[in-house]
Amino acid sequence: MNLDDSLKNEYSVFKEILDKVDVGIMIIDSKGIIIYYNEVAGKIDGLKAADVIGKHVSEVYPQIQESTLLQVQKTKKPIIDQPQTYKTWHGKTVNILCSTFPLTYQKRIVGAVDISRDITQIKELSEQNVALKEELLKTHKIGRKKTSSGAPYTFDDIITNDPVLNHMKKIGRRISGSDSPVLIYGETGTGKELFAQSIHNHGYKKGPFIAQNCAALPGSLLESILFGTVKGSFTGSEDRQGLIELADEGTLFLDEINSIPLDLQAKLLRFLQEGTFRRVGDLRLRSVNVRVIACTNMEPEEAVKQKQLRSDLFYRLNAIYLELPPLRERKSDVPLLVDYFVSIFNQKLGLHITGVAANVLQILENYFWPGNVRELEHCIEHAMNVGLGQEITLSDLPSNILKSSAANPISLLDMLPDAQKNQTLNQCLDEVEKKLILRTLKNCQGNISRASEILGVPRQTLHYRLKVLGIPTHRAFQDQG
Incomplete structure (x- = not known):
């Protein structure tokens, strides 16, 4: 194999790899002519490689004032995570990163080379979210009660006897x-x-409560959502308030703050220190009176150590x-x-459940609850949707929850039979198995x-063990063993 054949094979393999990745890839030569355009890029634009290869990038994207592909050739510097909004040849509006x-x-x-991701759906959902918050702010400003500001809960809704x-509630009020x-x-x-x-509702601020989950959003998109944009700051951008402006005289709640890219955390830090900010692409300095409440589900010191949260x-x-x-x-x-x-879901579902059985409460109290109060809420919601009786049963x-070892506090010592003369190990194990099966069947009302x-x-295996152990299925529900 000569050198030309080797290069052709390498190019063929390289091209096949680029065709398989899940991002759009476009390559131009030094004159701006498109020389490569993969399938994902075609899906984003609604075009085929044959439609664009050999054409100048400005001809394919006439609405983009200056393509980032041409910009980096001039500056010799990369552009990272740049949002762009444009219309394709077919009139479809596309948002890419x-x-x-x-x-x-x-x-x-x-x-x-340009590597792009279609974020149209994410951006549309984010903009709808901001628009809804703008509407909420309008209704708040025309004289609605404070609880219409987006924060329906107060300290009275935190149900606890835990010291x-x-x-924490006392500190929160203070x-x-x-x-x-x-x-x-x-x-x-x-x-x-x-x-x-x-905290927001107990305070003196009369402005709105604006919440934003910072996870699963590209940094540049999150930046524009938080700080707002000015027209022309990037292709397709418009004059739009960010959440910081919407939260003026109120509270901005940032969920999972450790998910924010570190460079954006630096910009947020400047805002916290100075109380001023600039919209994306703007020179004008703006000021607002906003309280920031941030949260994380990772221990903050660990987040700093893992470089997910800036120490400053x-x-x-x-x-x-x-x-x-x-x-x-x-x-x-x-x-x-x-x-x-139970009270909440009785109202929502139109039921009259009186409570939970004693053995159910024992299981719930012994369960580990990795999802905490939210998981308990969903557990009760599930039980009240599927249950048929007046109280929640196992x-x-x-x-x-039933499969969890923590949720089945059955002591094997309680199941061990009393020592009997000449009783073999297999006979003891059969007795323990019989007691376990009988107890489980009773808890399941014989199901x-x-x-x-x-x-x-498997169900067939359980039927077989019932037969081997001499447990009649019609008696299993009534017998405790």
């Missing part, structure tokens, strides 16, 4: 009159936003720090919360399918 790099050979610019959480930023740490489902809303931003936010305990550390709250959620609980699911064996 692109990174563009100059291509060099022997220190000479020979072209450029640690009650202490700091509600301050403008200092607040950092709340708690596992998923512990009620961080509920706490933030309560952490120290600024840490002016007031609240740590919410997980539900497993306040088990005494489980009965209170169960009664509360068979109504979600299977993941063999449900019992087999909890025991983790």
Whole structure:
């Protein structure tokens, strides 16, 4: 194989790889002529490679004033995560996030490559979110009650008898009159936003409560959502307020702040320190009176160590720090919360459930609750949707809770038979198995399918073991063993 054949093979392999990636890729030569255009790029624009290859990039995208591909050839510097909005040949509006790099050979610019992701759906949803918050702000300003500001919860909605959480509530009430930023740490489902809303509603600020989840959004898009944009700051941008402006005289709640890119965290830090900011692409300095409450589901010190949270931003936010305990550390709250959620879902579902069975409450109190209060809420909602009786029974609980070893506090010592003369190990094990099966069947009201699911064996296997152990299926439900 000669050198030309080897190069052709390498190009063929390289091209096949680029055709398989899930981002749009376009390459131009030094004259701006498109020489490569993969399938994903075609799907974004509604075009085929044959439609664009060999044409100048300005001819294919006439609405873009200056393509980033041409810009990087002039500046010799890459452009990272640049949002762009444009219309395709077919009139379809497309929003992309692109990174563009100059291509060099022997220190000479020979072209450029553009790597783009279609963020049309994400951007539309984000803009709808901002628009809804703008409408909320309008209704708030025309004289509605404070709870219409986007924060329906108060400290009275935090159901607890736990001394640690009650202490956090006291601190929350005490700091509600301050403008200092607040950092709340708690596992998923512990009620961080509920706490933030309560602080807002207990305070003196009459402005709105604006919340934004910072996870799963590209940094440049999140920047424009938070700080706003001016027309011309990037292709397709418009004059638009950001959430910081919308939250003026109120509270901005930033969920999962450790998900914000570090460079954007620096811009947020400047805003916290100075109270001023610039919209994306703007020279004008703007000021607002906003309290920032941020939260994270990762321990802040660990987030700093993992370089997910800037240390200087952490120290600024840490002016007031609240740590919410997980539900497993306040088990005494489980009965209170169960009664509360039963009452809530009775109203929502039009039911008259009286409560939960004693053995159900025992399971709920012993469960680990990795999803905390939110998981308990969903557990009760599930049970009340599928249950048929006047109270919640074991068979109504979600299977993941029943399968959990923590949710099945059955002591093997309680099941061991009394020592009998000449009893073999197999006979002892059969006795333990029989007791376990009988107890599970009783808890499931004799439902063999449900019992087999909890025991983790096929239904046919359970039928077979019932037969081997001499347990009549019509008696299994009534017999405790």
